[in-house]
Amino acid sequence: MDFEPKILALCCHYCAYAAADLAGSMRAQYPPNVRVLRLPCTGKVDTEYIMKAFEAGVDGVIVAGCLEGGCHFQEGNLRAKKRVGLVRDLMDEIGLEKDRLEMFNLSSAMGQTFADIVVTMTDRIKKLGPNPLRREAAKVLEGISR
Ligand code: FES
Numbered sequence: 001m002d003f004e005p006k007i008l009a010l011c012c013h014y015c016a017y018a019a020a021d022l023a024g025s026m027r028a029q030y031p032p033n034v035r036v037l038r039l040p041c042t043g044k045v046d047t048e049y050i051m052k053a054f055e056a057g058v059d060g061v062i063v064a065g066c067l068e069g070g071c072h073f074q075e076g077n078l079r080a081k082k083r084v085g086l087v088r089d090l091m092d093e094i095g096l097e098k099d100r101l102e103m104f105n106l107s108s109a110m111g112q113t114f115a116d117i118v119v120t121m122t123d124r125i126k127k128l129g130p131n132p133l134r135r136e137a138a139k140v141l142e143g144i145s146r
Pocket of ligand 1: 012013014015040041064065066070071072073074077
């Protein structure tokens with residue numbers, strides 16, 4: 001059976017979420033693997049949110065905010081960029097492939113770009129395989145049920 005990754009997209013309300021919405025209105029084709037969570041700004045994305053998502057078993061996380069210089073809360077997307085960089089470094093240290101997480105910047109008019117990002121991340125994560133944290137949890141559960 002083909003592996004179908006679960007991807008969480010943390011999108012800011014003003015640009016990325018609007019772009020996701022536009023992708024839907026445009027009927028842009030993208031895989032159904034993504035679940036979009038709307039935040040007021042990517043500046044709200046905490047490192048803990050991302051790690052909790054991986055602990056809960058998602059296979060990939062997209063953080064999507066406004067274009068640099070276009071954040072409606074001034075520097076929220078720049079703060080998010082730093083945090084995403086920190087989490088990627090941490091992921092490397094704990095053996096969780098950092099390419100499972102990436103930040104993207106887009107305007108509300110970039111519906112096709114949003115669809116392309118989902119295609120890119122889905123393909124990439126299919127190649128990486130399931131989240132190893134989920135595989136470990138499955139092994140533990142298998143051990144308990146014996
Ligand atoms: Fe979009 Fe801040 S409002 S990233």
